[in-house]
Amino acid sequence: MGPEILRDLTFDIPHRSFQFLTGPSGAGKSTLLRLLFLSLQPTRGLVRTFDRDIATIPRDELPMLRRRIGIVFQDFRLLDHLTTFENVALPLRVRGKEESSYRADVLELLKWVGLGERINVLPPVLSGGEKQRAAIARALIDQPELLLADEPTGNVDPPMARRLLSLFLELNRLGTAVVIATHDLSLMDQVEARRMILSQGRLDIYE
């Protein structure tokens, strides 16, 4: 087993809260997000998500819990054979919803993230920024209770970053707890929000 990446952390993500998670590269931001997304278990200590100890959640209950979490992967993880529309609608499709029931919502969200003209385009044709926006739209489409975003503005220009930030804030106003992992100081300066700074495996929180 490798070295401990995170240790002695105690924090909570309150309902409807908004926070940035920051720190130098390799500090463990992505690992912390993975723990929150239930894709890793801690080697020691306790992580509770939706009032459940994640180490004891049975495998077959994970999909239902993950449906309450939206995640923006740093490497986007879009499916190359599906269009932007289909990628964004994927979380709804796997929940068994009919396309007619969500088409308008997906189109509206795509317009909001500036991809209204790119709905039938496949990811290999999209630019890095467009892929990132599509990945963000996919994470937001079902209005999750918790949104985890790993460097969500890393590939977009400042105006688009501001636009995406306002989208996250709007989602937060509607009741979603948001955790944004970022290096972007200018992005963090735009919002009065809790800052969680990871450094050498330790966490300092500035309310």
Add this chain to the structure above:
Amino acid sequence: MNETTERNAQDRAPQKRPEMQVRPTAPIVPPANVSGNALMCVIAIMAFLACLTYGAVSMVRATAASWQSQISREITIQIKPDDKLDMEAALRDARDLALTFSGTKDGQIVDRAATARLLEPWLGEGLDLDELPVPRLVIITIDERNPPDFAAMRQALTETIPQAFLDDHRTWVNRLVAMAETTAWIGTAVLVLVFTAMVLTVIFATRGALSGNRHIIEVLHFVGAEAGFVASEFQKHFLKISLKGSFAGGALAALVFAIAGYWQSRSLATPESDQATALFGTFSVGLSGYLGIAATMLIIALLTTLTARFTVMRTIFEIDRIRSDPARTDGVPSS
């Protein structure tokens, strides 16, 4: 003037752009890719080989069974010539005596002309049987399901006609039965080997085709798809591939048998056809053969579908196992 102003106003008004149409929803699993096409080819080839082997083995088994039944359907009474013996009367007596036993159906005396024909390859044409001490034969057809008591028949014949000898072909039949059974067992062993190779090839080819789709399984799993949903999407996809492949291979094998049977029926009594018939029997696999081919196709389709399901479930299990084993990072998004 007013009309011109109105037209200019219309021209200046912003044009409403047409709403973009969403394309028909694509399947979650990409419908065609290189590995999918390769898998279809592998399935078609294995289905063809398996169906061909099945048909050939069923043909060999039928031929072996017919050897056995044709020989054991007849026994022969041989009467050696003797100066004191009226051969023709002895032949008739032997036939009549044999037919008194239950289990016999018919008796036929091999007449002089037929006997001469039998000896023709060795002694040439124009043979005068009176000049040579040639034994004569009576062929008795028996009910193979209810054969007569050969020992009693042999004893009765010897008592009545001492020169008579009953040949129930037992030694020959036993050898032939042993050979037929060996042939059938070899055929079955070949069939088992080919089916085993088919099962393994289909399983590994399916797993190979699926390995290129791991990222799809991961994404579906991470956006909240249940394992059963992911598995059913891949099952549907692989069922289509396997049905296409196995149908192509099975249909080709059936066609080969149909063409061979047609050729044989069209070329009856030619040396080539006789040779093939002597070696392989008739190229007719019959209804059971075609049903076997259909069953093979269904087995392949089922096998591919189940392999796809188990592989997807196992992949999801692996993804979740990484969750509980932080030393493993494969498949986890990089930090």
